[in-house]
Amino acid sequence: MSDRNVSLSAALKYKGQGPYLTYILHRIGGSMIAIFVTMHILGTFFEMIGWQIGDMITDIFISPPFQIIFMFGMLFHIINGMRITILDLFPQALIPYHKQAILIEWIIFILVYSFAVITTITTTIARMS
């Protein structure tokens, strides 16, 4: 087994276009979810047993800037995962249309994410008053 011999800078310059962008964003989103879920569970648990570090972790997670950044990775992972699942379960019929599927995915993602960002901001303002 050999070491990976492609540097990160070379990987980032790879011109894989649309499909590669979804591939790398799916991985970034998945990693964000994995780290967030682990920290969120630990934070809530620490809060329940009365450790102050739990409140500090939760304060970060309920802040709107964190939520807006995190929702990008999470919603992209969910919507892109739906495309992957649908195409992979019906490969012969659907994989020839993978570029169209990515276009539809981006439209859905932009609509849902925009709505999520707007309601995060409006809800934060409404709950303050």
Next chain:
Amino acid sequence: MQTKARTLPLSKRGMSFETFMWLFTRLSALAMYGFIFTGIVGALIMGAQNDMSFVEVMRWALMPNVGHVEHTNIPDLSPFATLFWRSVASLFFFTAIAHGVHGVVVILDDYFATENQRKWIRIINIALFVIITPIGLYVIWMG
């Protein structure tokens, strides 16, 4: 230009552990869409139309734990803390963590290629799975 799909039937490919986990990743994703849909419908039935915003419904649907509706305008949280919702949350959590642990291993395998590194990736991830799962269930059931 449209490309022709290249597929090999499962009978010719064989069901290795990797193939099984490939299928598990997709099927667990489908199951999680089912849990999300259940959460959205449940929230709407329990008063989300008037007392929750879109992002609050989303937070609840992505993990139907009563703590996720604490800061909404819902006056009575008890329908959100029933045995049914705690069971849905537990099943969702278990599916998500199994899907996630395997996903993290797949990603890390691309950056750590020696046998020893990959062994440690698996040990650390399985240890995290074993530690985080009971803590998560405690949060869901005692919250």
